[in-house]
Amino acid sequence: MPEEHYKSFDVARAHIAQELKDLIDRSTKGSIDEPVLPFLRLFNSHPDWITTSTCSGRLVSYLPGSAISNGIDKPLAVNGKGGGDWLFVSHSTLSTSQLANPISTIFGGRSVNATRFLRSIKPDECRMVHLTYQPPVLHLMAxxxxxxxxxxxxxxxxxxxxxxxxxxxxxxxxxAIRSSTGGLDVPIACLSSQNNETERFELVVEEDYLSNLLKIGHELMSKNQSRLTRLFTALESSLKPSNQVIEWEPQDERRKRMKAEGLLAAQSKLKLDSFKDQTTKTQTENDSILVDIGLFED
Incomplete structure (x- = not known):
């Protein structure tokens, strides 16, 4: 059965490739994650592939809910997409300084009441800050x-x-290349007050617990790097990248090339069949001669 190809693949690929050339990134962060650049080079140099969206994995703290920006409410989902506020984002392991100062790291220098923490809180009474680790995900069009x-x-x-x-x-x-293992999503603080210039947060966990969470996130990011390296090695061996970057073979030229290769293969088969026929004929004639001179007689 012949392969069923996506007929609009080359058109769609061209559009995405142009955006990549212009470094257009529609993610919340607004730029391509450095750890996935080798994957982009690998797949986007191949005429049968193009990357559509990628994330190298991240450790983030964010404030879901509604955020006011230019008078417009922007909802932020619990996965960190949409509006709301991003307090901290890292696509790599954390530095010694970041680990030693968990509150400053997670809240980005914002005002936090660390002298006490709220032991009970109703979800509808305040907006909760989440600390979360999300594994890498790669979306590719084939x-x-x-x-x-x-x-x-x-x-x-x-x-x-x-x-x-x-x-x-x-x-x-x-x-979609992804893994559901190693996730982390923990509410850690409540936005207790907010005005146009400042935000104030109340911890809902103890500071030691917050420090341990950050260390766990750091360890997950470390394992994340190893997994990406293993994944790249596996994917690289399954592909044969071309020498062109963001270039591909036009459909009409591909059709002509495949037709020419088919004709060449057919001609080679005819020559091989002709050679086999001639060899068989010669062998039969030789056998007849050997019989005539009695070499096969009992």
Whole structure:
């Protein structure tokens, strides 16, 4: 059965490739994560692939809910997307100084009441600050399911067992490489007061506990780097990158090349069949001669 290709792949790939050239990133952070740059180079140099969205994994503290910006309420979901406030974001392991000053690190120098913590709080009484670790995720568009399946198997073998494929109504093939292990999401503080210039937070956990959470996040980011290295090695071996960066073979040229390769293969087969026929004929004639001179007589 022939491969079913996504017919609009080259058009969609061209659009995404142009955005990558212009360094357009629609994520909350607004820039491409440095740890995933090798993955972008690997896949975007291949004519059958393009990256659509990537995150190298992150440790963040954020304030979900409504935030006022230019008079407009912006909701922030618990996954950190949308509006609201980002207090701290790291895509790498933490420094010694960051680990030694957990409150300053997590709250970014904002005012925090660390002398006491709220032992009980109703969720609807205040906006809660979350400290969370989110594992890496890579979304890639492939030319066909058959092409994507090779990389999917490599990703699962590398430990990213929550990876999978989605196929759109028009045949768009998206590979999501991800893992559900190692997550962390803990409410740590409450926004007790806010005005146009300052915010004040009340801890809902003890400072020692907060310090331990930050160390756990640091360890998760360290393991994250090792897992990304293992994943890259596995994916690199499953691909054969071309020499072009953000370039691909146009569909008409690809069709002509495949037709020429098919004709060449057919011609080679005809020559091989002709050679086999001639060899068989010669061998038969030689056998007849040997029989005539009695070499095969009892």
């Amino acid at each position: 030319r066909s399911v058959e092409i994507a399946a090779v990389v999917l198997r490599a990703a699962i073998a590398a430990g990213f067992r929550n990876s999978g494929l989605t196929i759109g109504q028009r045949g768009k093939v998206i590979l």
